[in-house]
Structure formats: C-alpha cells, structure tokens
Amino acid sequence: MFIHSPSYFAQSSTSIFSPAGTPSHWIFTLSMFVLSITGLIFLIVAGLLTYALIRYRHRNLLTYNEPTQIYGSNQIELAWTVIPALIVVMLFLTASRVILATQDAKKPTDAVDVVVVGHQFWWEYRYPKLGIVTANELHVPVSDPAHPTPTYLEMSSADLDHSFWVPRLAGKMDLIPNRVNTMWIDPEAPGLYLGQCAQYCGVQHAKMLLRVYADTPQEFAAWVAQQQKPAVEDPAVAEGRAVFLHNACVNCHTVTGTPANGRFGPDLTHLASRDTIASGAVENNPDNLKKWIDNPDTFKPGALMPPMHLNDHDLNAITAYLTTLH
Amino acid sequence: MADSVSGLSSVEAIDLTPVEKPRQLFLEVLYDWVTTVDHKKIGLMYIAYSLTFLVIGGIEAIVMRIQLAVPHNTFVSPEVFNRMFTLHGTTMVFFVGMPILFGFGNYLVPLMIGARDMAFPRLNAFSFWISAFGGFLLYYSFIGGSGLYGAGSAPDVGWFAYAPLTAKVFSPGHSTDYWTLSILLSGIGSIGTALNIVVTIICMRCPGMKLNRMPLLSWLYLVTGSMVFIAVSPLTAAQIMLMLDRYVGSHFFDTQAGGSAILWMHFFWIFGHPEVYILVLPAFAFANEIIPVFSRKAIFGYPAMVAASVGIGFISLSVWAHHMFAVGMGAGANVFFVFSTMIISVPTGIKIFNWLATIWGGKIRFASPMLFSVGFLFQFLIAGLTGIMLSVAPFDWQLTGSYFVVAHFHYVLVGAILFMIFAAFYYWYPKATGRMMSERLGKWHFWLMVIGFHMTFDFMHIPGLLGMPRRIYTYEPGRGWEIWNLIVSVGAVIQAIATLIFVYNLVHSYYKGEVAGNDPWDAWTLEWSTASPPPSYNFATTPIVHSRRPLWDIKHPEDPDWNYE
Ligand code: HEM
Ligand SMILES: [Cu+2]
Numbered sequence: 001m002f003i004h005s006p007s008y009f010a011q012s013s014t015s016i017f018s019p020a021g022t023p024s025h026w027i028f029t030l031s032m033f034v035l036s037i038t039g040l041i042f043l044i045v046a047g048l049l050t051y052a053l054i055r056y057r058h059r060n061l062l063t064y065n066e067p068t069q070i071y072g073s074n075q076i077e078l079a080w081t082v083i084p085a086l087i088v089v090m091l092f093l094t095a096s097r098v099i100l101a102t103q104d105a106k107k108p109t110d111a112v113d114v115v116v117v118g119h120q121f122w123w124e125y126r127y128p129k130l131g132i133v134t135a136n137e138l139h140v141p142v143s144d145p146a147h148p149t150p151t152y153l154e155m156s157s158a159d160l161d162h163s164f165w166v167p168r169l170a171g172k173m174d175l176i177p178n179r180v181n182t183m184w185i186d187p188e189a190p191g192l193y194l195g196q197c198a199q200y201c202g203v204q205h206a207k208m209l210l211r212v213y214a215d216t217p218q219e220f221a222a223w224v225a226q227q228q229k230p231a232v233e234d235p236a237v238a239e240g241r242a243v244f245l246h247n248a249c250v251n252c253h254t255v256t257g258t259p260a261n262g263r264f265g266p267d268l269t270h271l272a273s274r275d276t277i278a279s280g281a282v283e284n285n286p287d288n289l290k291k292w293i294d295n296p297d298t299f300k301p302g303a304l305m306p307p308m309h310l311n312d313h314d315l316n317a318i319t320a321y322l323t324t325l326h
Numbered sequence: 327m328a329d330s331v332s333g334l335s336s337v338e339a340i341d342l343t344p345v346e347k348p349r350q351l352f353l354e355v356l357y358d359w360v361t362t363v364d365h366k367k368i369g370l371m372y373i374a375y376s377l378t379f380l381v382i383g384g385i386e387a388i389v390m391r392i393q394l395a396v397p398h399n400t401f402v403s404p405e406v407f408n409r410m411f412t413l414h415g416t417t418m419v420f421f422v423g424m425p426i427l428f429g430f431g432n433y434l435v436p437l438m439i440g441a442r443d444m445a446f447p448r449l450n451a452f453s454f455w456i457s458a459f460g461g462f463l464l465y466y467s468f469i470g471g472s473g474l475y476g477a478g479s480a481p482d483v484g485w486f487a488y489a490p491l492t493a494k495v496f497s498p499g500h501s502t503d504y505w506t507l508s509i510l511l512s513g514i515g516s517i518g519t520a521l522n523i524v525v526t527i528i529c530m531r532c533p534g535m536k537l538n539r540m541p542l543l544s545w546l547y548l549v550t551g552s553m554v555f556i557a558v559s560p561l562t563a564a565q566i567m568l569m570l571d572r573y574v575g576s577h578f579f580d581t582q583a584g585g586s587a588i589l590w591m592h593f594f595w596i597f598g599h600p601e602v603y604i605l606v607l608p609a610f611a612f613a614n615e616i617i618p619v620f621s622r623k624a625i626f627g628y629p630a631m632v633a634a635s636v637g638i639g640f641i642s643l644s645v646w647a648h649h650m651f652a653v654g655m656g657a658g659a660n661v662f663f664v665f666s667t668m669i670i671s672v673p674t675g676i677k678i679f680n681w682l683a684t685i686w687g688g689k690i691r692f693a694s695p696m697l698f699s700v701g702f703l704f705q706f707l708i709a710g711l712t713g714i715m716l717s718v719a720p721f722d723w724q725l726t727g728s729y730f731v732v733a734h735f736h737y738v739l740v741g742a743i744l745f746m747i748f749a750a751f752y753y754w755y756p757k758a759t760g761r762m763m764s765e766r767l768g769k770w771h772f773w774l775m776v777i778g779f780h781m782t783f784d785f786m787h788i789p790g791l792l793g794m795p796r797r798i799y800t801y802e803p804g805r806g807w808e809i810w811n812l813i814v815s816v817g818a819v820i821q822a823i824a825t826l827i828f829v830y831n832l833v834h835s836y837y838k839g840e841v842a843g844n845d846p847w848d849a850w851t852l853e854w855s856t857a858s859p860p861p862s863y864n865f866a867t868t869p870i871v872h873s874r875r876p877l878w879d880i881k882h883p884e885d886p887d888w889n890y891e
Contacts, residue, residue, distance in 0.1 A: 013792075013793075013806070014793025014805050015791065015793060015806070016725075016791055016792075017791065027721060027723065027724055030718060030721060031715075031721050034714070034715050034718050034721060038711040038714055041711060042708065042711055045678065045707055046704060046707060049682055049703060049704065049707075052682060052685045053685065053690060056621070056685060056688050056690050057692065058622075058689040058690055058691055064622060064691070066622050066882070067622055067623060067687055067688050067689050068687065069623060070624075070626060070687065071624055071626070071627075071628070071890045072626055072629070072630065073626075073627075076683070077627050077630050077676070077679075080675065080676060081672060081675075081676060084671060084672050084675045085669075088669055088671060091668060091714070091718065092664060092665050095717075095718040095719060095720065095721075096661045098719075098720040099657050099661055100657050100661075104657055159490075160488075160490060160491050160496060161488055161587055167724060167793040171652070171724045172652050172723055172724070172726065173654060173723070174652050174653045174654060176588065176653060176654070177581035177587055178581050178584065178586065178587070179654065182654075194793075194805075195793065196793075196795055196798075197795070198652075198727035198728065198795040199488075199727055200484050200488070200491070200796075200797040201491070202408075202491065202496065203404050203405060203482075205408075205797060206404065206797075206799050206800055206801065209802075301403065301404060301405075302405070
C-alpha cells in the first residue's frame with residue numbers, strides 16, 4: 001500500500017553487520033572492537049601452537065630420547081595471567097558503557113510509544129496515545145538525529161516467552177508473561193526491516209516473522225490518520241460482513257465499529273493495509289486469504305486459528321469483505 | 327631399587343601372549359555384568375550406554391540438518407523437528423556427555439590413584455542403573471507420551487524446557503512428564519556418582535599419593551564431582567517443582583496463575599552453566615594426561631593447572647545469568663554477569679598456555695590420541711574466543727538465540743569435549759581391552775572428523791550473524807542463509823561417517839587389534855603399571871608413590887621426578 005512497500009518476496013538483509021539504527025550501530029562498533037581483539041588473540045595463540053607442533057614434531061613413534069624437562073616458570077605464568085586479566089578489564093569497561101547507554105537511555109519527549117504483546121504465533125501492536133491497534137506489521141517513524149523520534153516498545157507476552165529481534169535496528173529483547181520489558185529503536189532510513197521471534201515458543205516459532213516499516217514523517221502521519229479511521233462500511237460487501245459477524249470469527253478478532261471485539265487473534269480493522277498475513281507467513285492477497293480461512297494449516301500447521309469450514313460462496317463473500325478493510 | 331620401594335611390578339617384563347579366557351555362556355556373561363559392582367565394568371557399561379546414545383543423538387542431528395539443508399524443506403513436519411532438537415539436546419547432555427565422562431572417571435580414577443575400587447561400589451552400580459533408566463524413559467516417551475503416535479509424542483519443549491511452555495495448558499499429554507522424570511532420575515544417578523568419585527579421591531589414595539601428587543585427572547574429577555552436587559541439586563529441585571505444577575496444581579512456573587517464567591530460567595541456568603564446565607573439565611582432564619605423554623614432557627605448571635581448575639569451578643557458579651542477557655534484567659545485573667563471565671577466561675587461558683608450554687620443546691608423537699588432542703586445542707581456543715564475544719552483553723543481544731550460539735556451544739561440546747573423548751578412547755582402549763585400536767582407521771576418523779566438524783560448525787556462525795534464529799524448522803529464502811546451511815548439512819553427514827568409522831574401529835580392534843602390553847605409550851601414571859586389562863582387584867600389591875609420575879621414577883631412576891616437586 002505504501003510507496004516503498006516492496007512486495008513480500010523482496011527480502012531485505014537481516015545481517016547484524018548492516019546496522020540502521022542507534023542501538024545496532026553501537027552494538028556493531030562494539031562487536032568490531034571485540035572481534036578484532038579476539039581475532040588478534042586467535043592469530044597469536046594459534047600461530048604459536050602451529051609453530052610448536054611443526055617445530056617439535058617427532059616422526060618416529062618408537063624411538064626417541066626424552067627431551068629436557070621443564071616443570072614450570074613463575075614469571076611466565078604470572079605474565080599470562082596478568083595480561084589476559086587486563087584485556088578482560090578493558091573489554092568489560094567498553095561493554096558496560098554500551099549496556100548503560102542502551103538500557104538507561106533518556107526517553108525524548110517526541111518518542112512514539114508502542115505496546116507490543118507476543119502471542120503464539122503473531123505480534124500485537126498497540127499505540128496507546130494514538131488509539132491504534134494493529135498486528136504483525138509495525139509502523140514507526142524514521143528518526144532524524146537533529147530531531148529524534150525513537151520508538152519505545154513496552155513489551156509483554158500473552159502466553160509464552162517470545163523475543164523481538166530485528167537485527168538491523170537493535171539486539172533482541174524477550175517478551176515474558178507477567179513482566180514488562182522495554183527497548184527502543186530509531187531507524188535512520190525509510191524502508192522495511194525484517195526479523196523474527198528468537199525465543200522458541202512452540203510449533204510455529206519458525207513462522208513468527210517480524211516486519212518493521214520505517215516511514216518518513218509524512219508517510220507515518222498518513223498511516224496514522226488512515227489507521228485511526230473507522231473500518232470501511234462498503235455496502236457492496238455487506239454480505240461478507242454478515243458472514244463474518246455470524247461466524248466464530250468474532251470470538252477472536254476485532255473489527256472496530258462492529259460487534260466483533262475478540263482479542264485472541266490479530267485485530268482485523270485495517271487488515272487490507274498490510275502486506276502479509278499470518279505474521280509474515282504469506283503475502284496478503286485474496287487467494288491466500290481464502291486458503292487461510294479455509295484451513296490455516298496450509299501455511300502454518302499448528303497456528304491457533306481453527307479451520308472455518310465455510311462453503312465457497314461464503315468464503316468468497318468474506319474474502320471480498322476483508323479486502324475492503326483498508 | 328625403585329621397584330622394591332614402590333611395590334610396582336617391573337615395566338620391562340611384559341608378557342605379550344593374550345590370556346586364554348574360559349568360554350562363558352551368554353547368560354552367564356550378562357548376569358555377570360548386570361550384577362557387577364566392579365568400578366571398571368561399571369565404567370565400561372556407562373561408556374557403552376553413552377556410545378549408543380551418541381549414535382541416536384547423531385541420527386537426530388542428521389534429521390535436523392537434512393530438514394534445514396534447503397529453505398522451505400518438508401522432510402519432516404514442524405512437530406517432528408521440534409521433537410528432534412529437544413531429544414537431541416537432552417540426549418547429548420544427559421545421556422552422552424555426563425555418563426561417558428562418569429564412565430571414564432569410574433574406570434580411571436581408582437586405577438590412577440592406586441585404589442582397588444570406588445569408595446561405595448554398590449552405590450556406584452545403583453547410580454549407573456538409575457541413570458540408564460532415565461535414558462530409557464526419555465525414549466519410552468515415543469510410545470508412552472500420548473498413546474502410540476510414534477515420533478509424535480516425544481517431548482517438544484527444547485532441552486532447556488523454558489516455562490511456561492512446560493505447563494499443562496501448553497504441553498498437555500505426558501511427553502513433558504517423561505522428560506522431567508527422565509532428567510530427575512539421571513540427576514539422582516549423577517549426584518550418587520559424583521559423591522562416590524569425590525569420596526574415592528579424598529579417602530582411597532594409595533600411600534604416598536598426597537593431594538599435590540595426584541594425577542591432574544583426579545584433580546579435575548574432584549572439582550567436577552563437587553560441582554555436580556552444587557549444580558545438579560537445583561536442577562533436581564526444579565524438576566520436582568515442575569512436577570508439582572503439572573500434577574498437583576502448584577504455580578511455581580505457571581504464568582497463567584501468576585507463576586514466574588524467570589524463576590525457571592534461574593533454576594535451570596544455575597544448573598545449566600556449571601554443567602558446561604562439568605562436561606568440559608573431564609575433557610581437560612584427558613588433555614592433561616595425553617598431551618604430556620605424547621610430547622614426552624611433564625605437564626608445565628602443575629600447581630597453576632590445579633589452581634585454574636578450582637578457580638574455574640568456583641567462578642562458573644556465578645555466571646549463569648549470562649544466558650539471560652536478553653530477558654530484561656536491569657543494567658546493573660547485566661554488568662555484573664558480564665564481568666563474572668569474562669573473568670573466567672583468565673584461568674581458562676592459563677590452561678591453554680600451559681598446554682602450549684608443555685608441547686614446547688617436546689618430542690611430539692602424532693598418534694591418534696595426540697591428533698585428537700591437537701584438534702581439541704585449536705577448537706577449544708575458538709570456542710573460548712566466541713565465548714568472550716557472547717559475554718559482551720550487547721553483542722549477545724544480537725547473537726543469543728541465533729545460530730551463532732549453536733555454533734559456539736558445539737565448538738565446546740563437539741570440538742572440545744567430543745574430540746577429547748575420542749582421544750581418551752584411543753589412549754585408554756589398550757588398557758581396557760589389551761589391544762591397540764587401529765592407527766590407520768584412527769587417522770581416517772580424525773581427518774574426516776576435522777573436516778566435517780569445521781564444515782558444520784565454522785559455517786554455522788555465519789547464518790547466526792545474518793539473523794537466523796535457532797530452533798526453527800524452516801526458513802525463508804533470500805537472506806543469504808541458504809548456502810551456509812547446505813554446507814553445514816554436508817559437514818554433519820561427514821562427521822556421521824567419521825563416527826561410524828570410529829565405532830567400527832572399536833569393534834574391529836577388539837578382535838583384530840595389535841596386542842598392547844601393559845604400557846604401550848610409555849606413560850607415567852599408575853594405571854599403566856597393571857595388566858591390560860587390569861585384574862578385578864587392580865593391583866596385586868598396593869602401590870606406593872613418591873612423585874607425580876611414579877612410572878617415570880621407575881624408568882628413570884637416575885633423574886626421578888620427586889626432585890622437582
Ligand atoms: C554431528 C554432530 C552434531 C550436529 C550436526 C548437531 C546439530 C545440532 C542442531 C542442528 C541443533 C539444533 C539447533 C537449534 O535449532 O536450536 C543442535 C542442538 C543442540 N545440540 Fe547438537 N549437533 C551435533 C552434536 C552434538 C553433541 C555431541 C552435543 C553434546 C554433547 C550436542 C548438543 C546439543 C545441544 C545441547 C543442543 C540444544 C538443543 C535445544 O535447542 O534444545 N550436539 N545440534
Ligand atoms: Cu515466538
């Protein structure tokens with residue numbers, strides 16, 4: 001729907017080496033520092049080992065006379081205790097700085113607040129100040145260093161442990177029942193950032209994909225305005241709406257302005273504004289919608305939505321209705 | 327002269343003719359093994375039992391790797407995949423790692439300290455059988471879990487079985503009950519064995535073997551045994567609490583009723599982290615015996631090695647929450663656990679440097695035990711360095727729960743521990759069977775294993791860095807993960823082939839191997855002074871030792887080791 005929304009299959013990178021936000025930049029810099037130190041240690045120790053193994057190799061397994069015995073040396077052993085200890089202290093201090101900077105960062109006044117709730121196997125996003133509820137596709141504004149608008153995520157879980165991980169934006173943070181964790185992200189360039197649940201949460205842990213859309217301020221404002229509108233009441237799809245309201249759909253899903261106010265499944269009020277369904281499992285198009293409603297197991301065996309057993313006529317009507325929910 | 331002082335039989339006069347054994351009926355043999363309380367037989371049973379599980383756990387790994395070789399694969403269903411990694415992890419830790427190391431400990435500790443048996447032989451047999459029953463229960467879940475559903479009913483909660491996934495609501499049926507019971511029983515067995523090993527080392531040493539003269543292997547088993555108490559007890563407590571949650575309706579971990587998921591994590595990792603050291607310290611123990619003998623040098627810095635081992639034992643008990651950097655502990659707690667985790671690399675580093683110094687200036691013989699030890703040295707070095715990366719909490723926020731972590735811990739579990747277990751097999755097989763293992767097959771095993779290992783686990787770091795989480799049964803194409811996963815899967819198959827060669831070598835050499843004699847490697851510790859295989863009473867006369875290398879003293883009366891203590 002949005003100009004920069006690539007089609008579902010145009011995947012972008014999830015490499016931790018292409019950071020696109022402040023926390024991930026910090027982590028990237030720290031990682032490079034750690035990598036170079038450990039790399040150097042590896043080269044030195046592995047080099048010495050290789051040298052010794054070649055230099056002191058003895059081909060004949062049977063004949064040898066015993067080499068000179070050395071039982072130890074206090075100076076040398078002291079050296080290889082103290083030097084590593086100093087390296088550890090240095091690493092510890094740099095790591096601590098990044099921990100404190102990330103976890104104790106001050107929240108700017110222009111921050112966007114989002115409540116994230118993890119579900120088996122989808123994501124719920126609520127914007128309490130903006131009055132928006134959506135699912136699976138998170139929209140946040142791009143953050144400009146001159147005028148930072150980071151997004152603060154207040155995270156919890158409705159069922160099991162999950163973990164929010166979009167490698168280009170930040171490290172992961174777990175979502176745990178009965179507990180609220182926070183993290184913040186501030187994408188520096190517009191675009192789609194992918195990730196996925198990183199804490200095993202049952203059968204379909206693998207298909208609990210994350211999609212974060214970083215919008216320019218204008219796009220974000222437009223998206224907010226759109227999401228705040230009531231659901232479309234298109235008379236052309238009244239039949240589909242009736243099918244929806246007379247089936248078990250309403251027990252689990254919400255469409256604002258209708259009696260459907262279930263919260264077990266994703267909010268469908270603006271379903272058609274999303275690129276994917278089932279937490280990124282497949283592209284959002286009428287064909288996939290139909291298959292999904294008929295039997296969610298075709299895409300996501302083990303997903304908690306039951307097959308709806310509708311006849312073809314009803315299935316078409318309900319799909320037509322859902323595609324109008326912009 | 328040294329001979330009469332030490333009470334050891336002469337090493338030169340080795341009789342190489344194999345002893346004719348009277349033929350026994352199969353049932354007699356079986357009865358003999360089942361009722362034995364001899365530490366050597368129990369040790370061998372532990373080893374045979376864990377080798378069986380190694381093959382089973384390996385098959386599970388191969389199933390996972392076939393499934394992940396290409397994206398969107400449908401080789402197994404998500405349910406089966408989840409059961410495979412749960413069983414693989416549980417099996418490898420509880421029914422391969424622990425018992426195989428207890429097996430070697432059982433076999434070697436009394437021999438190396440000049441004792442005739444373990445302190446409590448009957449407790450020893452009990453511990454073995456109860457652990458074995460635990461392993462049996464885990465696999466019985468296939469048929470007992472929720473009816474006869476085959477692979478459909480084994481546990482699927484992961485080897486760390488995080489709450490609340492194990493609660494009745496999320497895990498109905500009995501598969502999780504089998505998992506809990508199986509861990510509980512094997513835990514009881516481990517605690518029994520640990521007690522036995524600790525008491526044996528403290529009370530049963532032969533005359534002259536002061537604590538500072540014990541072989542380093544005994545020192546490391548002393549530390550390991552003590553850690554098993556401290557670490558396995560909370561695990562056992564946690565399993566009981568989980569059973570209460572599931573059967574009686576208590577709410578320790580039941581988050582739907584206000585229980586705590588984090589509480590389980592703490593309990594689990596207070597066990598789980600030391601567990602890594604419980605597994606790796608015996609691997610160090612083997613390295614400490616093998617590297618010196620094949621370099622023809624005494625171990626460099628014996629006191630420092632002891633101090634480092636004890637230090638690792640203590641520090642490892644205070645680092646568990648580095649598995650929880652991403653659960654939202656405050657910055658203060660994170661900083662503390664970063665420090666305790668990193669500082670453990672100092673004693674670990676001391677060990678690596680001391681091994682290096684032992685090799686330095688030696689005469690290195692690359693027989694199979696040494697080859698695997700050399701593999702161990704390099705691979706453990708890498709494991710340690712990726713461990714330092716993971717201890718940097720912000721880096722860990724990216725890497726935990728990803729394939730990078732899977733690569734890291736397999737460097738420890740396979741690259742270090744399994745490689746040293748193989749080394750130990752080649753080294754002590756002649757003692758236990760009286761025959762050498764084939765060197766030619768040993769070399770094939772080693773090189774295939776090294777190639778397979780590095781193809782699998784080097785390249786597994788990369789998808790982790792590219793954002794691939796662990797425990798996913800399939801993945802989307804297009805993020806650069808495909809090629810690495812394919813290489814990794816091929817590597818796993820090569821490792822499986824290597825392992826089969828090893829198993830073949832074990833069986834083949836038992837019948838066809840060269841006769842070994844008492845002391846084929848020209849070694850220095852007491853086990854090599856008795857016959858191969860040792861008689862049931864181990865030593866005809868109680869040995870008396872005067873230094874850390876009693877057999878060296880006999881072979882080199884002109885320059886005995888006690889001069890250097
Ligand atoms: C050829 C050798 C092996 C291969 C190819 C292999 C492969 C794997 C794979 C693919 C996973 C699942 C990763 C995930 O999705 O989380 C795994 C997990 C694991 N492996 Fe291995 N493995 C091997 C040997 C071992 C050995 C020897 C041990 C221990 C002694 C071991 C211990 C574990 C543990 C503890 C887990 C975690 C299970 C869990 O996530 O609950 N593995 N391994
Ligand atoms: Cu999840």
